[in-house]
Amino acid sequence: MKHTESHIGHSSLSRRGFFKAGPALGTAVSAQTSLVYAAAPQQQQSGSPLISQRRTLGAGNSAMEVSALGFGCMGMNYHRGIHPPKEAMVKLIRQAVERGVTLFDTAETYGPFVNEELAGEGLAPVRKQVMISTKFGFNHEGGRANGLNSRPEQIRRVAEASLKRLRIDVIDLFYQHRFDPNVPIEDVAGTVKDLIQEGKVRRFGLCEVGAGTIRRAHAVQPVTAIQSEYHLMWREPEETVLPVCEELHIGFVPYSPVNRGFLGGTLNEHTRFDSGNDNRDRLPRFTPQAMRANLAIVEALNRFGRPRGATSAQVAMAWLLARKPFIVPIPGTTKLAHLEENLRTADFAFTAAEMRELESAVSMIKIVGDRYPAEEQRRISR
Numbered sequence: 001m002k003h004t005e006s007h008i009g010h011s012s013l014s015r016r017g018f019f020k021a022g023p024a025l026g027t028a029v030s031a032q033t034s035l036v037y038a039a040a041p042q043q044q045q046s047g048s049p050l051i052s053q054r055r056t057l058g059a060g061n062s063a064m065e066v067s068a069l070g071f072g073c074m075g076m077n078y079h080r081g082i083h084p085p086k087e088a089m090v091k092l093i094r095q096a097v098e099r100g101v102t103l104f105d106t107a108e109t110y111g112p113f114v115n116e117e118l119a120g121e122g123l124a125p126v127r128k129q130v131m132i133s134t135k136f137g138f139n140h141e142g143g144r145a146n147g148l149n150s151r152p153e154q155i156r157r158v159a160e161a162s163l164k165r166l167r168i169d170v171i172d173l174f175y176q177h178r179f180d181p182n183v184p185i186e187d188v189a190g191t192v193k194d195l196i197q198e199g200k201v202r203r204f205g206l207c208e209v210g211a212g213t214i215r216r217a218h219a220v221q222p223v224t225a226i227q228s229e230y231h232l233m234w235r236e237p238e239e240t241v242l243p244v245c246e247e248l249h250i251g252f253v254p255y256s257p258v259n260r261g262f263l264g265g266t267l268n269e270h271t272r273f274d275s276g277n278d279n280r281d282r283l284p285r286f287t288p289q290a291m292r293a294n295l296a297i298v299e300a301l302n303r304f305g306r307p308r309g310a311t312s313a314q315v316a317m318a319w320l321l322a323r324k325p326f327i328v329p330i331p332g333t334t335k336l337a338h339l340e341e342n343l344r345t346a347d348f349a350f351t352a353a354e355m356r357e358l359e360s361a362v363s364m365i366k367i368v369g370d371r372y373p374a375e376e377q378r379r380i381s382r
């Protein structure tokens, strides 16, 4: 059975319309001088979802209306240390839907495979209420990723396998996970375009690509969203990627919006990561020395957030939401308390003056450690 857009109450709200509607529909920079709870009274009524604000990724036939904050499923059973039992994570996915989340992100390579299976099981009974994004782009061998592969036949193979694991008959948003230097981006876009025409995929996305690649891909098949790391400790997308997204009306989905937990304030130099099961173990920004130095950023977020009733994670994500109205962060968590805390981020609206205050406090702090090891960063180089 094919599902249609109408099941999530798709509206034709344009980006211009969004601005006119203002904070009632999404967090935005307000002209007033104090932080406001944009939708707090509504959300305290029983039965109403925790997050009701919606944002639109992409434009025209490629548009997708989703909750202002999505949910990243990856860390529920991959890359984030000790994982809770599957039943608990299935329940948490459904609790996210009950609380108003309509965008869920996964990828073939998370696990590999098991994260898509988890998302598929969690979302099966609520499929009609949500959008599911997944990703292609790697070979897998012996239970792990083994090299880039975005050749057309591989994209097709992944699409078929992902549909089965996710228990769906169409992928709402299909991203290339990493740029493949051996396959022209036009061929990648052309293959996804064919899959869209065949009804197996609805929309096209790209991860961690540069502006030139975005333009070339978009000329073949309109891109709905770019997914890249973006938060107060990694602002590179501001240089060329966000401007091109704005120009071409492409959405932007910041991944790791609380910097893999760091901006939530629960990690410090004494935290030990489960090697083999947690990629933070090999990320330069998560060495004890780097974390000791970088805690100054968490302290700055807390100094800003405490008098306003916001946690450091909420300040980090409210900053993202206030950057552009076409930004939809996808935080991940294994805890209901963190899920609810994260969704309440959408209740905050920063004033322009508050934004400047936060940015100037953070910009004075020197960030220690690269975000990725050199080899991994090279794979991302555009």
Ligand SMILES: NC(=O)c1ccc[n+]([C@@H]2O[C@H](COP(=O)([O-])OP(=O)(O)OC[C@H]3O[C@@H](n4cnc5c(N)ncnc54)[C@H](OP(=O)(O)O)[C@@H]3O)[C@@H](O)[C@H]2O)c1
Pocket: 071, 072, 073, 074, 075, 080, 105, 106, 177, 207, 208, 227, 228, 254, 255, 256, 257, 258, 259, 260, 261, 262, 263, 264, 265, 266, 313, 314, 330, 331, 332, 333, 334, 335, 338, 339, 341, 342
């Ligand atoms: N396209 C790509 O290349 C790419 C790469 C990485 C990730 N992603 C996507 O982005 C999603 C999110 O990324 P991520 O998991 O790397 O990073 P994240 O969302 O920035 O951080 C997740 C971590 O933060 C903790 N956390 C969440 N909310 C918190 C809060 N309010 N206070 C304190 N700690 C909190 C979680 O631990 P608890 O479980 O204890 O809450 C978890 O360990 C992934 O699920 C995936 O879908 C995409």
